Amino acid sequence: MKILKTIYTIYALLLFWIFMIIFAPFIFIPLLLSSKWGYVTFFFIRCWAKVWSFSIGVKFNIHGLEHIEEGKPYIYIFNHTSYLDAPAIPMAVPQEIRALGKKELSKIPLFGFMISKIAVWVDRQSPESRKESIIRLRKVLHSGVSVVVAPEGTRNPSDSLMPFQNGAFRLSVETGVPIMPMAIIGAGKLMGRDSLLMSPGTIDVYFSKPIVPIGNHEGEIAHLKEKSYNRLEAMILTHE
DSSP states (O other): OHHHHHHHHHHHHHHHHHHHHHHHHHHHHHHHHOGGGHHHHHHHHHHHHHHHHHHHTEEEEEEOGGGSOTTOOOEEEEOOOOTTHHHHHHHHOOSOEEEEEEGGGGGSTTHHHHHTTTEEEEOTTOHHHHHHHHHHHHHHHHTTOEEEEOTTSSOOOSSSOOOOOSHHHHHHHHHOOOEEEEEEESHHHHSOTTOOOOOOEEEEEEEOOOBOOOSSSHHHHHHHHHHHHHHHHHHHHHHO
16 A cells, blocks of 8 residues: 555656646746736646546535625635645636745745745744734735634644644734635545655535634734634534
8 A cells, every 4th residue: 555655655756847837937927927916826736636636536615705796805724734735726716816924935946936936934943934924915915815824833634633833813803804614534544644656535624703802902813813713613523
């Protein structure tokens, strides 16, 4: 079984890089020309995710799109269990987005260079970097573009959520932009945190009603974080 998984993983990674190279100009050039062309970039990112996932036998089922209002920005939060969350997000979110990502990913050849155009990098060990990332995300939201944040801060190897960090909820309170919980179910089973091996299968993504911040005082951050944690946890328990 491990030998078959190894062969499959090599095949999947080979196709990952082949399709990444093919789609790279279409993903990168529009944002080089103008930030207003971000929707073109995200069209081709979705094309890349669809072609790659279809080729390796990974299927995505998306639920709850009726909760997303077209033209309205959201702060998407999700349970981060796998590297497969990366293609799951553009496959599921029907909007142009910017993602908060750990700085280490920016060092991956080609991938880091391309994703840097649609990501806000953060050094999790640096308070100054975290503060700067919030400022940049605030500007993104003010431009009408949604953002994606993993509130746990890192991939989670367990079935239960880890404690949330404040960043996404402070951002929501300061900007008034709603939190959109997004539960990604099944990605960790196909490729877990503690293994580089992958398997084909199905990933389900669920959206719920957005959670709107009430007021902009400091106490609302903790309240919004708790409410969002409970909502996402309930979604995971319901659909796993």
